[in-house]
Amino acid sequence: MKHFRGAIAFALLLAAAIPAAADTRIEGRYAISIAGLTIGTVAVVLDVRTDGYVVAGSAKLTGVMRAIASAHGTAAVRGNIVGGRLVPQSYVMTAESQKKTDEVRIAMANGVVRDFSAVPPLQPEPDRVPLSEAHLKGVLDPLSAALFIVPGTGDVLSPEVCNRTIAVFDGRYRYEVEFSFVRIETVSGAKGYSGRTVLCNVAYRPIAGHRTSKTATRYAHGNDRIRIWFAPIAGTRALVPYRATVGTVLGNLVLQTTAFNTEEKERAAATPAPRPR
Numbered sequence: 001m002k003h004f005r006g007a008i009a010f011a012l013l014l015a016a017a018i019p020a021a022a023d024t025r026i027e028g029r030y031a032i033s034i035a036g037l038t039i040g041t042v043a044v045v046l047d048v049r050t051d052g053y054v055v056a057g058s059a060k061l062t063g064v065m066r067a068i069a070s071a072h073g074t075a076a077v078r079g080n081i082v083g084g085r086l087v088p089q090s091y092v093m094t095a096e097s098q099k100k101t102d103e104v105r106i107a108m109a110n111g112v113v114r115d116f117s118a119v120p121p122l123q124p125e126p127d128r129v130p131l132s133e134a135h136l137k138g139v140l141d142p143l144s145a146a147l148f149i150v151p152g153t154g155d156v157l158s159p160e161v162c163n164r165t166i167a168v169f170d171g172r173y174r175y176e177v178e179f180s181f182v183r184i185e186t187v188s189g190a191k192g193y194s195g196r197t198v199l200c201n202v203a204y205r206p207i208a209g210h211r212t213s214k215t216a217t218r219y220a221h222g223n224d225r226i227r228i229w230f231a232p233i234a235g236t237r238a239l240v241p242y243r244a245t246v247g248t249v250l251g252n253l254v255l256q257t258t259a260f261n262t263e264e265k266e267r268a269a270a271t272p273a274p275r276p277r
Contacts, residue, residue, distance in 0.1 A: 035251025104171030
């Protein structure tokens with residue numbers, strides 16, 4: 001079950017992006033597979049106004065995996081947009097399986113974590129890298145970290161899109177996500193988009209909260225098989241994940257777009273998490 005809870009959390013992290021235009025709603029659906037076997041679905045709604053944004057998503061196991069184990073999760077973030085910069089205010093994530101429930105809440109202001117809770121909390125261990133106040137400054141929550149707005153007026157699909165390192169705090173762990181350019185690639189097949197994408201390699205760098213002796217930490221740190229294909233949203237300077245892959249001991253974990261709809265109209269600020277179908 002640990003691998004499947006990880007798949008849910010990974011999917012919720014990646015299945016989010018934000019447009020540069022105001023009063024825009026994006027509804028996206030993804031399929032989750034591992035080693036070629038479909039194991040779940042993800043649904044995401046993103047609402048954006050001139051000065052703020054809301055992202056709400058849900059994920060669950062489906063098909064054969066649902067008969068073996070029950071797991072689902074939700075995540076949501078609300079924040080402001082100041083000078084083209086994302087400033088998250090609140091983040092909530094829950095993930096449930098038959099034997100375990102994870103819940104994280106984070107309150108932030110100006111890039112600084114003001115308060116947070118995680119259930120279950122991390123247990124003290126001799127090899128755990130301690131969190132400090134410095135680790136809680138200049139960070140984004142996991143969902144906001146996946147929101148790509150491309151500045152300027154040039155092509156939104158360029159190598160520069162991937163040249164970024166993002167500091168993230170998820171309620172338990174402080175880490176960095178480093179993106180690097182691979183290539184521009186043309187894709188087709190998903191409902192709602194066919195065309196050019198920018199492919200980025202992704203590296204995970206643990207900073208604090210993790211245990212240095214854990215095999216999973218060492219594997220994630222050394223994993224060079226994490227890639228994300230970003231596709232543009234028409235009429236905006238935003239990029240959304242079209243496809244993502246992660247190499248695991250069970251085979252490639254894949255998040256693949258199955259549908260995408262965009263509306264530019266007035267919406268209520270509060271957006272409920274959609275249910276995957």
